[in-house]
Amino acid sequence: MTGLSEEVRPNKAFGWAAIDTSGVLSPFKFSTRGTGEKDVAFKVLYCGICHSDLHMIKNDWGSSIYPLVPGHEVVGEVTEVGSKVQKFKVGDRVGVGCMVGSCRSCDNCTNNLENYCPEMIFTYGAKYYDGTVTYGGYSNTMVVDEHFVVGIPENLPLDAAAPLLCAGITVYSPLRFYGLDKPGLHVGVVGLGGLGHLAVKFAKAMGTKVTVISTSPSKQKEALENLGADSFLVSRDQDQLRAAIGTFDGIVDTVSAQHPLLPLLGLLKSHGKLVVLGIPEKPLELPAFPLIQGRKLVGGSMTGGMKETQEMIDFAAEHGIKADTEVIAMDYVNAAMDRLLKGDVKYRFVIDIGNTLKSIS
Amino acid sequence: MSKSSEGEKQQKAFGWAATDESGTLSPFHFSRRENGDEDVTIKILYCGVCHSDLHSLTNEWGFTSYPVVPGHEIVGVATKVGKNVTKFKAGDRVGVGVMVGSCKTCECCQQDLENYCSQIIFTYNSHNPDGTKNYGGYSDMIVVDQRYVLRFPDNLPLDAGAPLLCAGITVYSPMKYYGMTEAGKHLGVAGLGGLGHVAVKIAKAFGLKVTVISSSPQKESEAINRLGADSFLASSDPAKMKSAIGSMDCIIDTVSAVHPLFPLLSLLKVNGKLVTLGLPNKPLELPVFPLVSGRKLVGGSDFGGMKETQEMLDFCAKHNIAADIELIRIDEINTAMERLARSDVRFRFVIDVANSLSQ
Numbered sequence: 001m002t003g004l005s006e007e008v009r010p011n012k013a014f015g016w017a018a019i020d021t022s023g024v025l026s027p028f029k030f031s032t033r034g035t036g037e038k039d040v041a042f043k044v045l046y047c048g049i050c051h052s053d054l055h056m057i058k059n060d061w062g063s064s065i066y067p068l069v070p071g072h073e074v075v076g077e078v079t080e081v082g083s084k085v086q087k088f089k090v091g092d093r094v095g096v097g098c099m100v101g102s103c104r105s106c107d108n109c110t111n112n113l114e115n116y117c118p119e120m121i122f123t124y125g126a127k128y129y130d131g132t133v134t135y136g137g138y139s140n141t142m143v144v145d146e147h148f149v150v151g152i153p154e155n156l157p158l159d160a161a162a163p164l165l166c167a168g169i170t171v172y173s174p175l176r177f178y179g180l181d182k183p184g185l186h187v188g189v190v191g192l193g194g195l196g197h198l199a200v201k202f203a204k205a206m207g208t209k210v211t212v213i214s215t216s217p218s219k220q221k222e223a224l225e226n227l228g229a230d231s232f233l234v235s236r237d238q239d240q241l242r243a244a245i246g247t248f249d250g251i252v253d254t255v256s257a258q259h260p261l262l263p264l265l266g267l268l269k270s271h272g273k274l275v276v277l278g279i280p281e282k283p284l285e286l287p288a289f290p291l292i293q294g295r296k297l298v299g300g301s302m303t304g305g306m307k308e309t310q311e312m313i314d315f316a317a318e319h320g321i322k323a324d325t326e327v328i329a330m331d332y333v334n335a336a337m338d339r340l341l342k343g344d345v346k347y348r349f350v351i352d353i354g355n356t357l358k359s360i361s
Numbered sequence: 362m363s364k365s366s367e368g369e370k371q372q373k374a375f376g377w378a379a380t381d382e383s384g385t386l387s388p389f390h391f392s393r394r395e396n397g398d399e400d401v402t403i404k405i406l407y408c409g410v411c412h413s414d415l416h417s418l419t420n421e422w423g424f425t426s427y428p429v430v431p432g433h434e435i436v437g438v439a440t441k442v443g444k445n446v447t448k449f450k451a452g453d454r455v456g457v458g459v460m461v462g463s464c465k466t467c468e469c470c471q472q473d474l475e476n477y478c479s480q481i482i483f484t485y486n487s488h489n490p491d492g493t494k495n496y497g498g499y500s501d502m503i504v505v506d507q508r509y510v511l512r513f514p515d516n517l518p519l520d521a522g523a524p525l526l527c528a529g530i531t532v533y534s535p536m537k538y539y540g541m542t543e544a545g546k547h548l549g550v551a552g553l554g555g556l557g558h559v560a561v562k563i564a565k566a567f568g569l570k571v572t573v574i575s576s577s578p579q580k581e582s583e584a585i586n587r588l589g590a591d592s593f594l595a596s597s598d599p600a601k602m603k604s605a606i607g608s609m610d611c612i613i614d615t616v617s618a619v620h621p622l623f624p625l626l627s628l629l630k631v632n633g634k635l636v637t638l639g640l641p642n643k644p645l646e647l648p649v650f651p652l653v654s655g656r657k658l659v660g661g662s663d664f665g666g667m668k669e670t671q672e673m674l675d676f677c678a679k680h681n682i683a684a685d686i687e688l689i690r691i692d693e694i695n696t697a698m699e700r701l702a703r704s705d706v707r708f709r710f711v712i713d714v715a716n717s718l719s720q
Contacts, residue, residue: 108631116631116656118607177656246479261647270469270477279650286622286647288640291661295477295538298659300652 009033009132011041014360015139016333017067023057025333027360028067030135032143037082040149042094045354047137048073048163048323049333051194051256054340056125065125071137072098072123073165075158076354085146093152095313097165098123098303100134100148112307114148138333140357150310153317160322163194163348164313166303167323171199171252172312173304174275175206180250183207188233188251188267192219195254195277197324197347200227203252205319211244213251213267222346226324235263246270254278261298262287270294275301323348329356370395371493375720376500377691378428384418386694388720389428391496393504401449401510402441403457408498409434409524409684410694410710412555412617413640415701417486421642425486432498432712433459433484434526436519439510446507454513456674458526459484459664461495461509473668475509499691501718511671514678521683524555524709525674527664528684532560532613533673534665535636536567541611544568549612549628550590553580556615556638558708559684561588563673564613566680572609574625583707587685596624607655609633619643622659626651635659684709690717 009031017028035041053070055061078092088094101121102114109117121128124136135142152161175181180203187208189199196212200223203210211231212223220232233240241263248267256278264274265287276284276298290296304312316322324347328336336349351357371392378389396402414431416422435457439449449455462482463475470478482489485497497503513522535541541548544567550560551574561584564571572592573584581593594605602624609628617639625635626648637645637659651657665673677683685708689697697710712718 113631113656116654262644270474276649276652279653283623283646283648285644286659287644288637288661291637291659292640292663293477293661295662296660298647298652299657300649300654301656302653 011141011143013135013139013141015069015135015357016330017069018057019067021059023054023337025057025138025337028069029360030069032135032141033130033132035080035082035143037084038146039082039143040078040085040088040094040146041080041141041143042076042078043141043354044074044076044137044139046075046159046162047071047351047353048166049336049340049349049351050166051340052166054337057337063125065133068125069135069138070124071139072096073162073167074123074137074142075152075162075165076142079141087146088149088151093154093158095150095152095161095165096123096137096142096144096148097150097169097309100144101128104147112305114305115303137353138351140353140359147306150306150313152313156313156317157322159327159350159352160325161313161316162350163198163323163325164316165309167194167198167348168202168316169304169309169312170277170301171195171254172202172315173308174252174277174299174301175199175202176308177301178250178273178275178299180208180252180273180275181206185209185249186211186247188213188248189229189254190214190235190251190264191254191278192223192347193254193343194348197227198321199252199254200229201321204228205315205321211248241267248272250275252277256280258282258284261285262290265290265296268294268296270296272296274298277301325350327352330358331356374496374500374502376430376496376718377694378430378496379418380428382420384415384698386418386499386698389430391430393496393502394493396441396443396504398443398445399506399508400443400504401439401446401455401507402502402504403435403437403455403510404440404502404715405435405437405498405500406715407436407520407523408432408712408714409527410697410701410712411527412701413527415698416640416642418698422640426494429486430496430499431485432500433457434523434528435484435498435503436513436523436526440502442507448507448512449510454515454519456511456513456523456526457484457498457503457505457509458511458530458670461505462489465508473666475666476664498714499694499712501714509667511667511674514674517674517678518683520688520711520713521686522677523711524559524684524686525677526670528555528559528709529563529677530665530670530673531638531662532556532615533563533676534669535613535638535662536564537669538662539611539634539636539660541569542567545570546610547572547608549574549609549625550615551575551612551625552615552639553577553584553708554615554704555684555709558588559682560613560615561590562682563677565589566676566682572605574612574628602628611636613638615639617641619645622646623648623651626657629655629657631655633657637661686711688713692717
């Protein structure tokens with residue numbers, strides 16, 4: 001069904017896949033391509049569970065190809081490199097994020113924005129050049145073009161580094177692009193999950209003052225004491241909202257559920273920027289007056305290019321930024337997905353692939 | 362704020378006002394402050410009719426204080442200047458736009474962004490700190506603090522130049538702020554009305570490639586032949602819209618009614634910017650996926666600061682840019698408003714105040 005000819009994909013592999021829209025994952029045998037001259041083959045050690053994985057296994061976006069092996073926060077150790085590979089050697093600690101291919105020649109690709117290339121190939125659930133479907137990091141081994149592999153510095157523990165490959169770059173890139181990375185600026189982070197908790201850490205490391213904006217007062221202690229936020233705003237508290245009007249230079253909004261933008265726009269100073277990262281099912285209401293009267297903007301962002309992803313990893317290593325994870329065994333993955341649906345995780349599940357993904361006979 | 366407005370004598374003024382939500386205008390006597398030390402008294406010659414005037418007359422936004430004398434595209438002659446006024450003298454051609462006051466001390470005011478001051482005082486439908494009310498340019502004269510008065514260039518026609526005071530700056534400012542002054546970039550102009558037609562002219566003067574996006578296919582000929590747009594996209598033609606996907610660096614959206622943003626966002630390249638200028642009375646619908654998947658943004662802009670407004674006037678004078686207008690008498694204003702509501706004007710009504718406003 002998926003063109004799994006042995007000539008194209010000679011190497012046996014195994015992982016866990018969803019086979020239908022129930023999204024239930026189970027052991028699955030497949031094959032990877034041989035290591036081409038520009039490819040890096042690696043043993044997967046850890047893989048983060050991204051909320052996108054949950055959407056994809058259930059076909060929420062209508063684009064899923066089954067069997068689907070998710071996982072685009074992948075870290076591991078190089079086992080083989082192709083003859084033309086320059087950046088990596090056997091034994092190196094590497095990572096792969098949300099994409100494994102792009103056209104390499106369009107304006108976006110030549111400007112290190114491969115993530116916006118119209119022919120960008122997702123790490124899983126996408127058609128690759130050889131006609132096969134890509135399989136992600138909930139598996140024992142991957143073969144990826146060198147260009148789409150990043151190196152993980154020694155001082156970053158692999159399990160805590162895995163979520164950086166998607167969540168990390170997804171918040172790092174807009175902080176830079178929208179100029180919310182200057183010391184002294186006041187940045188808000190809406191939503192304290194996989195993305196949000198990393199946004200707090202990166203923004204603090206960039207020298208900004210950070211306020212977590214959340215509907216749950218119970219997260220305040222965590223935000224201030226564990227994550228290092230400077231303050232906490234309960235968005236359902238009208239008095240708190242009113243007191244904070246016009247005090248933010250920027251707000252990074254990681255919430256994917258439907259929610260009102262008007263209060264967030266009100267929190268911005270004039271010329272402030274609201275960055276939206278979550279993709280709600282339906283359009284959001286955008287009141288024109290606050291945008292116009294304060295020359296404010298609402299902008300989006302999606303992961304990041306390869307150059308910036310490596311830069312983000314190096315920045316994280318330099319500043320000791322790690323994701324807060326709950327490491328789980330492979331066979332816990334379905335329970336983890338149920339908990340993720342309820343937001344019951346602080347703040348990213350990471351599958352211990354190396355130690356718990358058993359080969360399938 | 363000039364001292365003379367604190368309880369001193371007021372002077373008589375005359376204009377046309379609406380007194381209720383029907384928005385019907387009729388003759389109206391009122392008063393303005395005497396000319397203070399910082400003030401310029403202006404005999405009004407022409408006043409443009411902005412769509413905001415219509416929104417205000419019928420209380421569409423919910424904050425109109427009746428009676429309201431609209432008009433914030435004012436052109437006239439200075440008749441008197443206060444003793445601290447250095448920039449103007451009697452006889453000068455001057456203009457007044459959307460605002461007549463601000464705090465003058467905040468960060469915005471200090472950065473020539475008075476239009477974003479939290480204590481901004483609009484030209485009409487506003488109140489001064491001393492409680493007195495402001496009336497706009499559908500009247501015989503106005504008294505304005507010199508900071509908010511523009512020098513009207515000699516080679517700009519007084520009547521066709523009036524709409525620049527709001528429409529002109531409203532499209533000029535975002536072109537600069539959102540980086541659309543680099544020759545060769547591709548700008549879309551959505552809506553071909555008062556704002557849109559001036560946007561095309563200014564954008565061409567910046568050397569941009571301009572595509573007009575409009576729901577009225579019959580506007581194509583004038584967009585290209587008269588205004589100089591490079592191309593025209595009928596938004597009701599799905600095939601044409603599809604062929605233009607991902608082709609524009611920026612779109613200036615001048616449409617004042619609620620309208621879908623998704624088709625416009627699709628026209629933008631990656632990192633493209635949709636600048637929204639219209640002020641409908643209900644929120645717009647924002648599809649988030651195109652913003653995220655293309656790193657696109659939707660931003661607003663609100664006319665411009667005084668320095669930039671002057672810069673815009675001088676730019677237009679240099680490039681011979683004025684509005685395409687239909688000159689009307691003050692007693693034709695109600696009919697003009699009805700036509701404006703149907704977008705039946707090419708492209709701005711301007712009231713010939715001096716020649717038609719009589720008591």
